[in-house]
Amino acid sequence: MRSANTRSVIRGCGSYLPEHILTNDELSKRVDTSDEWIVQRTGIRQRHIAGEGETTSQLGVKAAQAALDAAGLTADDIDLVVCATSTPDFTFPATATVIQHALGITKGAAFDVQAVCSGFVFAITTADKFLVSGSHKRALVIGAETFSRILDWEDRGTCVLFGDGAGAVVLEAQPGDGSLEDRGVLTTHLRSDGAHRAKLFVDGGPGSTGTVGHLRMEGREVFRFAVGMITDVIEDALKALDLTAEDIDWFVPHQANRRIIEASAQKLGFAPEKVVITVDKHGNTSAASIPLALTQAVSDGRIRAGDLVLIESLGGGFTWGSAIIRW
Known part of the structure; x- marks a missing residue:
């Protein structure tokens, strides 16, 4: 119940x-x-x-x-x-x-x-x-x-x-008591737009080629769209809770490309020391990248109980989304 x-x-x-x-x-x-x-x-x-x-x-x-x-x-x-x-x-x-x-x-x-x-x-x-x-x-x-x-x-x-x-x-x-001080997931925001399929996709599947296929990507196009789309759902998340970038303790983005991460953080006003980056050691691990980064930041003592953590990602489709979680 x-x-x-x-x-x-x-x-x-x-x-x-x-x-x-x-x-x-x-x-x-x-x-x-x-x-x-x-x-x-x-x-x-x-x-x-x-x-x-x-x-x-x-x-x-x-x-x-x-x-x-x-x-x-x-x-x-x-x-x-x-x-x-x-x-x-x-x-x-x-x-x-x-x-x-x-x-x-x-x-x-x-x-x-x-x-x-x-x-x-x-x-x-x-x-x-x-x-x-x-x-x-x-x-x-x-x-x-x-x-x-x-x-x-x-x-x-x-x-x-x-x-x-x-x-x-x-x-x-x-x-919880319904306040911003509650632990747990506080807000989530999801988006998708199938018009961008050709920019990042796999050229196979059981319903088309009958094969697994290979990943194909228009890297410059993905980079061009990524920062704007990421900004969209992050701003929505902050607005939903009446927060600013300064209120967030840790920004844990999808680990696709360090340049995208840094450009997004700068545009949104997140201090570099608040950004968790693991892409140098893991590369882009797709759906695994955020929980890998979260676990790293928890294990090394950065993320602690009570911290406000913002996660965000963009993927093929395009799909993109964000969540703010009180740890």
């Missing part, structure tokens, strides 16, 4: 990165590129690559278990699993159900959300609706990707950008 002013509170977070690290120097032996070229344009220095036979669900299971451990909870405490991914193990069943079974979760529902790099923000928003409605009590929200499997490793414009990994949070429905 729903309590008045129920909030979806983050109880714990966790992450997992494959063991294999692929550096820019190693990549330069495969395609016509260099460490200097990649760092100057993207800020990326390395990325993790899933091993042979290492699946998206396996990464997700390890991240989810770490989140459960951090929350002091077990599989029996979870009644909802939402997995954001664009690189599922199978066309079906949903990767969330594979993770659910591997963890021993037997209650409630499990399903995937597909919004590419915005997937984690969309998944958090979706799980929040379930929890505040009173239909479910605790949710595992996971972002897990093996983008290395859909890259054209001869295309230097895309293969240098992406990596593999997974991150997860445990959300729990808790009563």
